[in-house]
Amino acid sequence: MQTSAGQTAGVGRPKVSSRQLIEDAAAELFIENTYVGTTIDQITTRAGVSRATFFNYFGAKSDLLWFEVDRANDSLRAACAAASATGSLESIRDVILELAAGFDERRVPLALTQTEVMGAADEIVQSGLVRIATQASVFADFLSARGARHRDDLLVRTAANALAGAVAAAWITWARDGIGRSPLEGYVAESVDVIFPGIRAAFESVARGNTF
Amino acid sequence: MQTSAGQTAGVGRPKVSSRQLIEDAAAELFIENTYVGTTIDQITTRAGVSRATFFNYFGAKSDLLWFEVDRANDSLRAACAAASATGSLESIRDVILELAAGFDERRVPLALTQTEVMGAADEIVQSGLVRIATQASVFADFLSARGARHRDDLLVRTAANALAGAVAAAWITWARDGIGRSPLEGYVAESVDVIFPGIRAAFESVARGNTF
DNA sequence: CCTAGTTTTTGGACTCAGTACAGTATCTAA
DNA sequence: TTAGATACTGTACTGAGTCCAAAAACTAGG
Numbered sequence: 001m002q003t004s005a006g007q008t009a010g011v012g013r014p015k016v017s018s019r020q021l022i023e024d025a026a027a028e029l030f031i032e033n034t035y036v037g038t039t040i041d042q043i044t045t046r047a048g049v050s051r052a053t054f055f056n057y058f059g060a061k062s063d064l065l066w067f068e069v070d071r072a073n074d075s076l077r078a079a080c081a082a083a084s085a086t087g088s089l090e091s092i093r094d095v096i097l098e099l100a101a102g103f104d105e106r107r108v109p110l111a112l113t114q115t116e117v118m119g120a121a122d123e124i125v126q127s128g129l130v131r132i133a134t135q136a137s138v139f140a141d142f143l144s145a146r147g148a149r150h151r152d153d154l155l156v157r158t159a160a161n162a163l164a165g166a167v168a169a170a171w172i173t174w175a176r177d178g179i180g181r182s183p184l185e186g187y188v189a190e191s192v193d194v195i196f197p198g199i200r201a202a203f204e205s206v207a208r209g210n211t212f
Numbered sequence: 213m214q215t216s217a218g219q220t221a222g223v224g225r226p227k228v229s230s231r232q233l234i235e236d237a238a239a240e241l242f243i244e245n246t247y248v249g250t251t252i253d254q255i256t257t258r259a260g261v262s263r264a265t266f267f268n269y270f271g272a273k274s275d276l277l278w279f280e281v282d283r284a285n286d287s288l289r290a291a292c293a294a295a296s297a298t299g300s301l302e303s304i305r306d307v308i309l310e311l312a313a314g315f316d317e318r319r320v321p322l323a324l325t326q327t328e329v330m331g332a333a334d335e336i337v338q339s340g341l342v343r344i345a346t347q348a349s350v351f352a353d354f355l356s357a358r359g360a361r362h363r364d365d366l367l368v369r370t371a372a373n374a375l376a377g378a379v380a381a382a383w384i385t386w387a388r389d390g391i392g393r394s395p396l397e398g399y400v401a402e403s404v405d406v407i408f409p410g411i412r413a414a415f416e417s418v419a420r421g422n423t424f
Numbered sequence: 425c426c427t428a429g430t431t432t433t434t435g436g437a438c439t440c441a442g443t444a445c446a447g448t449a450t451c452t453a454a
Numbered sequence: 455t456t457a458g459a460t461a462c463t464g465t466a467c468t469g470a471g472t473c474c475a476a477a478a479a480c481t482a483g484g
Contacts, residue, residue: 010480010481010482011429011430011431011480011481011482012429012430012431012432012479012480012481013430013431013432013433013478013479013480014431014432014479014480015431015432015433016432016433018432018433039468039469039470040469040470040471041469049433049434050433050434050435051434051435052433052434052435052436053432053433053434055470055471055472056432056433059471060470060471061469061470061471122342125342125345126338126341126342129338129341129342129344129345130334130337130338130341132341133337133341136377152385152388153385154381154382154385154399154402154403155402155406157381157384157385158377158378158381158382158402158403158406158407159406160377160381161374161377161378161380161381162373162374162375162377162378162381162406162407163374163377164377165348165370165372165373165374165375165376165377166370166373166374168373169366169369169370169372169373169374170366170370172369173364173365173366173369176364187366190366190367190370191366191369191370194367194370194371194374194410194411194414195370195374195407195410195411196410197409197410198406198407198408198409198410199406199407202406222451222452222453223451223452223453223458223459223460224450224451224452224458224459224460224461225449225450225451225459225460225461225462226450226451226460226461227460227461227462228461228462230461230462251439251440251441252440252441252442253440261462261463262462262463262464263463263464264462264463264464264465265461265462265463267441267442267443268461268462271442272441272442273440273441273442425484426483426484427482427483427484428481428482428483428484429480429481429482429483430479430480430481430482431478431479431480431481432477432478432479432480433476433477433478433479434475434476434477434478435474435475435476435477436473436474436475437472437473437474438471438472438473438474439470439471439472439473440469440470440471440472441468441469441470441471442467442468442469442470443466443467443468443469444465444466444467444468445464445465445466446463446464446465447462447463447464447465448461448462448463448464449460449461449462449463450459450460450461450462451458451459451460451461452457452458452459452460453456453457453458453459454455454456454457454458
């Protein structure tokens with residue numbers, strides 16, 4: 001769950017490229033033996049690193065499935081923080097679409113290649129759901145800042161969850177459509193636009209002082 | 213993950229009330245030692261049952277946190293199946309509200325009492341997310357039947373996820389509001405009505421043959 | 425060169441959830 | 455009584471995740 005940049009300024013024992021080694025070894029082994037059929041021991045052995053080191057870099061085995069998404073979520077959080085200062089409520093939509101547009105089409109998350117192979121083990125599903133929830137949390141922060149409402153407010157939570165659900169639907173459908181699909185951005189736009197007008201209306205209604 | 217009704221028609225060794233014994237022992241121990249601080253061994257020992265029996269009744273420790281919700285989801289699935297034969301798209305809203313109205317206000321899921329005590333361990337969050345995903349899956353089945361579209365269709369998925377997200381937002385906010393809150397049904401209605409018009413419109417637009 | 429301080433890496437012991445399965449207990453039906 | 459069915463138990467195993475003390479590799483300062 002860490003994304004440590006690892007800028008060792010000089011002091012202390014320097015990092016070996018452990019993180020990258022582990023990621024690569026894992027990617028190989030997942031292809032050979034599937035995610036479930038691969039143990040952390042095998043990964044660290046192939047990476048030429050001790051098992052304990054694994055947990056210096058990753059909080060859980062399932063983190064290996066979601067680097068791309070985790071990085072994307074980091075970008076999302078940054079973009080939201082920037083937009084929440086200046087932008088309107090509408091800007092959340094823009095941020096979401098930009099993120100989708102900027103996502104490297106060729107780097108489909110490892111997780112999704114795994115679900116194609118086998119029927120998506122519980123562990124994979126759950127770790128994916130965590131990422132969706134994380135995204136919802138980012139949305140909630142943005143919306144509560146924009147709407148001047150509490151983070152736990154029903155409207156904020158509803159909007160955040162619904163948005164995250166819609167985005168997830170788009171990403172999953174896009175991933176399932178396989179090679180030859182149209183760009184991710186279009187999927188996300190379609191999906192979000194089903195939901196967004198209702199959210200906009202609700203926030204405007206609240207802003208006008210109607211009870212909610 | 214099972215909810216076996218356990219109607220032993222007669223043949224075979226009759227069940228002792230193992231399931232109930234386990235549930236009760238767990239509820240006690242969770243209060244005494246919290247969820248994370250309780251092991252399956254302790255639960256089965258107090259229940260006077262072997263550890264192996266635990267896994268005859270529950271697929272995972274976290275299932276103990278969600279009986280009520282799992283039962284509610286079973287009802288939901290049944291109601292959706294019934295409604296998908298006769299009702300309109302609108303009936304999904306009715307089903308959701310009925311479920312909320314029928315939920316025993318005093319039986320707040322064990323999970324939520326746990327998150328109050330401590331900061332919601334990952335395991336608890338994840339098992340909760342699984343329930344939300346299950347609900348989304350039920351919605352997707354209904355919507356694909358009603359809309360004559362495939363279960364993996366982008367619109368179906370979007371609507372199902374957004375609905376599930378909205379419902380979850382309502383339940384969580386309701387639970388957090390603690391004693392003295394207004395009925396759950398009101399929360400759910402507010403939440404769903406932010407989302408639902410957009411979904412209705414999208415399905416109608418599709419039904420008219422517009423590209424989506 | 426030596427030393428002190430810092431950070432990464434390692435090895436090993438541990439807990440606990442979840443799986444597998446063979447064997448036993450308790451019931452019904454014939 | 456016996457055969458078949460189902461519920462329960464004991465036991466052994468795998469593997470994820472935690473903890474911690476110690477070693478390794480480096481820098482800076484004397």
